[in-house]
Amino acid sequence: MFEQIAFYLFSFLTIGLFLVTVFSNNILYAMTSLAAGMVLIAGFFFLNGADFLGVVQIIVYVGAVMALYAFGMMFFNVTKVVKEKNTSNLLVLFLGVSIALLMVIMFLSPIVPEAIFASVPPEPNATNPEAVGMVLFSKYLVPFEVSAVMLLIAMIGGIILAGKKMDQSLTKIEDEIISEKDVK
Amino acid sequence: MDALVIGTIIKVVLVLLIVSALAGFGTYIERKVLAFMQRRLGPTHVGPFGLLQIAADGIKLFTKEDIIPQHANKFIFSLAPVITAATAFIALSAVPLFPTFVIPESLPLIGGAIVPSVIADVNIGILFVLGMMAAGLYGPLLAGMAQANKWGILGSARTAVQFLSYEVVTGLSVLAPIMLVGSLSLIDFNSAQAGGIGSWIIWQQPVAFVLFLIAGFAETNRTPFDLLEHEAEIISGYVTEYSGLRWGMFFIGEYSNMFTVSILAAVIFCGGYGDLGFIPGSLALLLKVVFFFFLMLWVRASWPHIRPDQLMWLCWKVLMPLAVVNIVITGIVVMI
Structure with a gap:
């Protein structure tokens, strides 16, 4: 209950x-x-x-x-x-109709119960993190590693984009120097 | 109704009452300890040793006029203190508070019942507690943004900065002990260290312990990381416009977070509620928690505040690499 x-x-x-x-x-x-x-x-x-x-x-x-x-x-x-600025009514119409369609499909899908099943049934004796780990490191190992590499690339990209003047601390620079740079 | 449901409700009510009262007592202890460290006397006038100061403060908080600023977002303004207090107590629900014990048979009705040590024994306890404490930072964030006050906005900007700095360190620092124990359950952590002082994880993971303590200080907004309400710089930060009971709820949340971090440090690194020689387990856990609480006051008395950029520098450039190196070394040792 x-x-x-x-x-x-x-x-x-x-x-x-x-x-x-x-x-x-x-x-x-x-x-x-x-x-x-x-x-x-x-x-x-x-x-x-x-x-x-x-x-x-x-x-x-x-x-x-x-x-x-x-x-x-x-x-x-x-x-x-x-x-809010509403730029295009056509876009609103398109998004509204497609979301409504998506909802109808989602609510109708349980009518065919055979279509819904667990592709990887959980281990009966494993605790929850163990079960997740087993699936991640056996069946889905390649997607897992690929996403790890993607995250690494994103992190390096973020560091390169943000880290041009990382060795300078804004609070340690005199105010005059900062305002001069702003003028330029 | 189920016996489990009734037992859980009783425990929830007890923990709520005791921790709220302890939060009040914590303010008294903090003022006294700080006073003695700074060669003052602290509260002395109300009651013996100033003990009734807690009651006086409580009455003051309850009866004070509740002011909501004119241009503030009233709903979010009144929601924010509730978030802080509620998440602090939800986090406590997954933390072991005492050894599992059996109520003596001689008592009527409840005799013979087994009382488990945790209110909600989820098998991912440690992550749940950390996640809930992280969600608790929405309290200061929303409070600062809703009150239409520039100091408040600065406070909530600092909340975001602080959260994004320490969160990585907290997760990475507990990862190494998790790898050693092989479980996310705090009960398993406790039983892994059942062999007395020699088997405490702190001896194998001293770096992780120090990192966790530093991140825990940042998590509970304690000095040297209390950027959110730095009196000397931003008046009171996110609590500038709060008064009365709402302000008190922020306080209760902060103090119960201090207890939660103390219990986590004790259970993960220092043997938890295992018996300590002749000291029984429940008393041992209490002593450890009291020690960590005292440590927080001690640090507050002896260290100055740091700037937000210093906190980010510390967390991302010093603590995070240290934590990663620690994890790699632990992984190699576990594999061998």
């Missing part, structure tokens, strides 16, 4: 929060509901016994949305309402 209550609670809360994210004009409401929705999705993982994935969901998205907040702080006055 508890699982059903929890499932419907999480479902309604998640959908409601993401609706707020999409429809709100206030950047603070939008990002807060995004963060809360991302954390609440972890609840579904916990309900299905995938504890490890649930916690990874929390840790990853807490950090990721935190970075979004930082951008929001830099570019907007967060307590004011943002005026």
Whole structure:
């Protein structure tokens, strides 16, 4: 009984929060509901016994949305309402129709239950992180390593882009020198 | 109802009450310890040794007028303290607080029941606690952004900076002990160190221990990393506009985070609630937690604040490479 209550609670809360994210004009409401929705999705993982994935969901998205907040702080006055510019009605129509189509397909798919099955059934005796590890390092080893290399490339790219003057500390440079550079 | 459900509810209520009370007591201890280290007396006037100062502060917080600034985002403004306090308590739910024990048979009704050491025994306890404490930083972030105050915005900008700095170090520093133990469950950590002081992980992983402590200080906003509410620079940072009970909730959250970090350090590195010679396990855990709590006050009394750019430099250029090297060496040793 508890699982059903929890499932419907999480479902309604998640959908409601993401609706707020999409429809709100206030950047603070939008990002807060995004963060809360991302954390609440972890609840579904916990309900299905995938504890490890649930916690990874929390840790990853807490950090990721935190970075979004930082951008929001830099570019907007967060307590004011943002005026949105709607550039093309055709784009809105296209996105709306395609999302509606996607939803219909998603809700219809359980009608054919044979189509939904676990491609890698979990080991009965392994704990949750062990089960994830076994699948990652046996069947999906190549995609795992490729994504690791991609992340490494992204990290090196980030360091090169950001690190041109890393050995200089802005707080140690005199104010006059900084203002001279700004003039140039 | 299920016996497990009732037992869990009882434990949740007990932990909530005890930790909230301890947070108040923690402020008293902090003021006294800091005072003695700075050759002052601290609170002395209210009650014996100033002990009733806690009650006086509590009454003051409860009865103070609750002010919400005019241009603040009222909903987020009142939500932020709840996030801090709630996540701090949720994190405590996956931390072992005492050895598993059996209630004596002589008691009526509940006699013979086994009380497990953790409220929610998830088998990924350590990650859950760290994730919840990370989510707790949304409290300061939202508080600073919602209050329409420049000092608050600076406080929440510093929150983001601090989070993005220490988070990597926390994860990497506990990774090496996790590799040694081979489990993410805090109970398994405890039983891996059951052989007395010699089997504590701190002897095998001294670097990871120091890194975890430093990251833990940053996680709980303790000096030298209390950038978020640096009085001398940004008034009070994210709590500038808060008063009364809402301000008190930030405080309770911060102090229960201090307890959580102390318990984590004790369980991961220092044997947890294993018996310590003639000292029984529950008392041993309490002593370790008290020591780590005292360590936080000690550091606060003896170290100055650092700047945000110094924190980033420290975390990304010193601590993270150290943690990675530590993990590589641990991996080689485990493989051999």
